[in-house]
Amino acid sequence: MADPILKWVGGKRQLLSDIRSHFPIEYDQYHEPFIGGGAVFFELEPASGSINDLNRRLINFYKTIRDYPERLIEENEIHTYEEEYYYEARDRFNELHTLEERTVNQEIEEASLMLYLNRTGYNGLYRENQSGEFNVPFGEHSNPDYIRERQIRAASAILEDIGISNTDFSYIIDRATSNDLVYFDPPYEPVSKTADFTQYQSEGFDKSDQERLRDIGAQLNDAGIHVVISNSPPVWELYKDLPDFSVNYVDAARMINSDADSRGDVAEVIITNVPTKQQQQQNLQDYV
Ligand SMILES: C[S@@+](CC[C@H](N)C(=O)[O-])C[C@H]1O[C@@H](n2cnc3c(N)ncnc32)[C@H](O)[C@@H]1O
Structure with missing residues (x-):
């Protein structure tokens, strides 16, 4: 479980x-x-x-966990829990979403930002506006764990033989x-x-x-x-x-x-x- x-x-x-x-x-x-x-x-x-x-970002997230768990964990370690950084990360997350073709590196970057924003944003919400921009403000958390090494490895093993579609x-x-x-x-x-x-x-x-x-x-x-x-x-x-x-x-x-x-x-x-x-x-x- x-x-x-x-x-x-x-x-x-x-x-x-x-x-x-x-x-x-x-x-x-x-x-x-x-x-x-x-x-x-x-x-x-x-x-x-x-x-x-x-939701395309959500499915990219699960595919990244399944196919590139170690690269995702490495990418997660880059972030810092700080308000200014949060808003830069949010802008980058929205920018990546506008690209039609993405490299694997960009897909991993987006998945990592999705987890970071979900762990550090207000109330852990995921919300988009009408034009698909993620717009949740920064949130106060006593211990925002956005690396989630153990959970990512466990989820990757569970997803191994699962078909994932968007x-x-x-x-x-x-x-x-x-x-x-x-x-x-x-x-x-x-x-x-x-x-x-x-x-x-x-x-x-x-x-x-x-x-x-x-x-x-x-x-x-x-x-x-x-x-x-x-x-x-x-x-x-x-x-x-x-x-x-x-x-x-x-x-x-x-x-x-x-x-x-x-x-x-x-x-x-x-x-x-x-x-x-x-x-x-x-x-x-x-x-x-
Ligand atoms: C109630 S949530 C699922 C919650 C999930 N059971 C959980 O435990 O978190 C419904 C999901 O359906 C997705 N969705 C909305 N319309 C859809 C459609 N036509 N086909 C597939 N997924 C859709 C949304 O993006 C959302 O993630």
Whole structure:
């Protein structure tokens, strides 16, 4: 069980056991098409499968960890935790993003800056403005560890046989095969249970994307693939005509240690086609 390396909005650390309890006891490859900070992936340490995200900088970061861990650690040692340096690093990070073709050195430099900014920026946030510029201000941290030698080596070993892509989540249709497990954690903001689903929109992932996700989930189901989806409560309605899928509410109180203020008391839902008897929670109950 490894730790995620980056702090990421929507991170699933508080919900790990709820999510995993719905995973099947046995499956072949593991896929995570919205990897973000990868809390579930790094906890699971799958031997094979794929990860993906639409964020190019994030995917460059994971590829660099997999392919050049020692060069990344060396690059991380260059930085200093100091406000003026932080803003220079941020400018350089944004400049690298504008280049269409990059050398391997530039990709490693960008990955290193991404980690440095994530560890030293305000609240460990990752946020871009409309034009894709990273705009998080400098943050006060008592001990910002941006070298992360041990975590990088561990993550590199976990990623060794994992396919990494930077595309829309629909790639999974061609990638997953029967008896694989796909865990989807799309962008969403928890909203009240009574909220009108048609008003739901977050980070450019709107209702039509949620419908695409549902249709892809149904296609994967037809191909004998295990599907688990985290989502916000209004989305369950989209699945009500799919008899193989069940919707499970997660107690919001479990999330109290995350950012309870912005989440309110709203539960999340876990939607899955894994029959209860094949879920890991069933297995755990056998031992109680
Ligand atoms: C809720 S976050 C995933 C959080 C992750 N489970 C964690 O523990 O940190 C959703 C991710 O989906 C990515 N994303 C948004 N639209 C996408 C799309 N159409 N295809 C693939 N990834 C997308 C975002 O960049 C973001 O990293």
